[in-house]
Amino acid sequence: MFVAWRKLREFSARKGRVSGRNHALARNFRMDGVSKRPIWHPFPSESETMDAARGSTEQTQFQQERSEIASVLEQLPFEQLQIIELSFVDGLTQSEIAAKLSLPLGAVKSRMRGAFEMLRFRPEREI
Amino acid sequence: MKPNHHPFPETLISYASGTLPGALSGVIACHLSMCSECADHVRHLEMLGGLMLDRVEGASVDEASAGRQEAQRDTEGRIRLVENSSEATGDGLLPDPLARYLGGTGRKLTWEQAAEGVEQAPVSLPGGSGSMRLLRLAPGQHLLTHDRGGEIELVLVLQGVLSDKAGDHVRGDILDLTDDAGHQPVAAGDVDCICLVAGGAQQADRIRPAPPRLIRLLPDVRFRDYWSGPAAMAASVAVVLGLGLGWLLAGGPDADAVAMEDLVRTDGRRLVARGPLESALQSLPSGEEAALSPEGGTARLGVTMTFRNQAGDYCRQYRIEASSHDYSGIACRTGEEWAVKIHALVPPRISASEQPVPAGGEAEAAIDAAIGSLISGNPLAVEDEARLREKGWTE
Numbered sequence: 468m469f470v471a472w473r474k475l476r477e478f479s480a481r482k483g484r485v486s487g488r489n490h491a492l493a494r495n496f497r498m499d500g501v502s503k504r505p506i507w508h509p510f511p512s513e514s515e516t517m518d519a520a521r522g523s524t525e526q527t528q529f530q531q532e533r534s535e536i537a538s539v540l541e542q543l544p545f546e547q548l549q550i551i552e553l554s555f556v557d558g559l560t561q562s563e564i565a566a567k568l569s570l571p572l573g574a575v576k577s578r579m580r581g582a583f584e585m586l587r588f589r590p591e592r593e594i
Numbered sequence: 595m596k597p598n599h600h601p602f603p604e605t606l607i608s609y610a611s612g613t614l615p616g617a618l619s620g621v622i623a624c625h626l627s628m629c630s631e632c633a634d635h636v637r638h639l640e641m642l643g644g645l646m647l648d649r650v651e652g653a654s655v656d657e658a659s660a661g662r663q664e665a666q667r668d669t670e671g672r673i674r675l676v677e678n679s680s681e682a683t684g685d686g687l688l689p690d691p692l693a694r695y696l697g698g699t700g701r702k703l704t705w706e707q708a709a710e711g712v713e714q715a716p717v718s719l720p721g722g723s724g725s726m727r728l729l730r731l732a733p734g735q736h737l738l739t740h741d742r743g744g745e746i747e748l749v750l751v752l753q754g755v756l757s758d759k760a761g762d763h764v765r766g767d768i769l770d771l772t773d774d775a776g777h778q779p780v781a782a783g784d785v786d787c788i789c790l791v792a793g794g795a796q797q798a799d800r801i802r803p804a805p806p807r808l809i810r811l812l813p814d815v816r817f818r819d820y821w822s823g824p825a826a827m828a829a830s831v832a833v834v835l836g837l838g839l840g841w842l843l844a845g846g847p848d849a850d851a852v853a854m855e856d857l858v859r860t861d862g863r864r865l866v867a868r869g870p871l872e873s874a875l876q877s878l879p880s881g882e883e884a885a886l887s888p889e890g891g892t893a894r895l896g897v898t899m900t901f902r903n904q905a906g907d908y909c910r911q912y913r914i915e916a917s918s919h920d921y922s923g924i925a926c927r928t929g930e931e932w933a934v935k936i937h938a939l940v941p942p943r944i945s946a947s948e949q950p951v952p953a954g955g956e957a958e959a960a961i962d963a964a965i966g967s968l969i970s971g972n973p974l975a976v977e978d979e980a981r982l983r984e985k986g987w988t989e
Contacts, residue, residue: 507619507691509626509633536641554611555643561608576604576773583603586638 535589547582550575597629597766601748605770606632610639616723617792621748621768624689624790628766687752692717692790703728711735717790724794728752731781737789739771739779747772747793749779754787756780857914858934867925867932870895875910875925875932877983880976886914898922900979903968908987909935911965924964927987936964 543551553564561579565572601609601622608614609622626633688696696703696717703715711732719726725744731737737756739746749756749769756763758779763769771777781787857871867875870886874895878884883896898911909926923937974982982989 507616507623507695509623509636509691532638533641533645536638537645540642540645551607551642552646554607554613555646558611558613560613561604563613576602579604579607580602583607583635583639586642587635 536586539585539589543582543585547578547585550578551582554579596631597625597764597768599760599763599767599769600629600632601625601768602770602772603635605748605772606635607639610636611643615794616719617726617794618724618748620691620695620717620719620726621750621790621792623691624750625766625768627690687788689750689752689790705730709738724792726790726792729789729791731756731787731789733781733784733786735781735787737779737781737791739777745793746791748791750790752788752790754781754785755783756787756789757782858937861931865934865937867934871912871914871925872932874912875927876987879983880910880973880979883913883915886916900974900982901965901969902971902974904970906970908974908982909965909968924968926968935968 540548549568550564553559553567554561559567561575562572564570565575568575600606605614605618605622609619612619614622626636701718703717705713705715705728708714708729712735713730715728715730717726717728729737731754733754737746737749748771749763751763751765751767751769753765756767756769756779758769758777760769760777762782763779769777769779856869857867858865859868860866870884874884874897878895878897880897880899883894886893886895893914893916896913896915898913900908900910903909903926907926907928909924910932911922911924914921914923921937924935925932926935927933
């Protein structure tokens with residue numbers, strides 16, 4: 468996992484934008500480095516493919532999405548934010564989060580769904 | 595054709611955050627390779643995760659040396675999956691990620707009879723990932739969500755039709771069974787239904803090493819000359835993982851956090867020792883420990899060593915052994931106060947259970963690295979430290 472975090476920092480410094488994909492790296496490194504799990508990529512060489520596919524117009528779209536998501540992040544209710552943070556930053560599983568916050572697993576799931584819905588129907592989204 | 599049945603949102607979130615067991619991640623990755631809608635969702639979740647990290651990260655790290663470390667690490671060679679394995683892909687039944695995995699590991703699928711009308715082909719995964727296998731159900735056969743092969747939590751249909759109360763599932767569709775809603779999937783249609791199934795999250799959970807939780811608050815520390823070796827990498831985590839101080843002080847999710855409130859107070863962006871922590875730093879000799887609370891109790895507070903930092907201030911490393919967690923940290927004397935530079939959750943010195951302590955020594959390494967980056971010269975000798983304690987650290 469440490470390598471993942473290193474990599475995150477490295478990428479954000481060098482490219483100044485790749486935050487989104489960084490998390491894909493984090494995920495894969497967590498599996499690779501810590502638990503020795505295979506790296507599952509939905510697509511061949513995930514990073515390259517996604518970078519290559521991103522022309523200048525896509526770059527604009529990427530920035531657009533990123534700022535939309537940033538504003539969603541600002542608007543997340545604390546309860547959802549907390550759970551998203553425990554998941555992404557602390558790397559806790561759903562059941563670990565439930566145990567940590569003394570919540571039923573179902574509550575963790577429904578808060579995650581709430582956050583997901585916010586992300587899916589982004590208020591500032593231009594359709 | 596676009597899939598109509600997708601994983602639950604929370605399953606996608608856990609996938610995106612890397613907290614889903616390996617076997618389930620594999621199934622999700624396979625679905626994503628067939629479902630652009632979910633792939634988009636995951637991409638957005640990853641952005642969210644990235645922004646989240648940006649939000650919590652604090653002090654600046656020497657990026658150039660961070661890059662060097664990474665380059666070194668890359669040349670050590672990680673597992674690289676074979677990009678195209680026509681052999682494993684076969685007739686296009688297997689989704690790309692699975693085909694690549696099988697191609698990369700050089701393993702082949704072997705079908706075996708599991709029950710009347712049911713064949714299975716296990717996919718071998720590293721330990722702790724849960725279980726994954728392909729199932730071939732003859733028409734009319736029920737998919738047993740819990741059998742000797744273990745509990746099934748995710749199903750990805752690859753061929754034929756699998757029906758349950760949510761409707762018909764065809765190639766690319768997911769049956770997410772993590773809601774325990776009593777699904778009774780059955781192979782409908784007139785061809786064999788082949789699906790990829792995975793489970794074993796519970797087992798995987800148990801084996802998964804707990805990530806160290808580090809609480810980073812060192813705005814004035816620069817990790818200058820200590821970027822070598824694994825300890826330095828761990829130190830960067832201490833810097834990067836700036837978990838909310840708010841939680842720590844608000845009594846947050848941690849049971850021990852209540853006690854922390856009595857040990858530190860905030861002063862602007864600084865964290866200053868107070869109460870028993872302050873008195874221990876002020877007067878406890880290195881190598882000794884005392885009860886954390888004046889009322890007794892089992893929690894202990896000890897000072898490990900004293901040293902001078904590069905600014906010439908005196909710094910002391912402390913260790914708190916509480917009921918459920920141990921903490922270690924460093925505080926430096928500035929003015930009349932002890933400012934806490936780093937405070938981290940560390941593995942217990944002696945594990946309470948018989949099981950070996952999971953990987954987590956990184957937090958210790960982070961503390962060591964922080965000391966390495968702060969220290970000027972050697973730790974103070976016993977007699978020097980004693981003199982300073984008597985003088986109230988005013989020398």
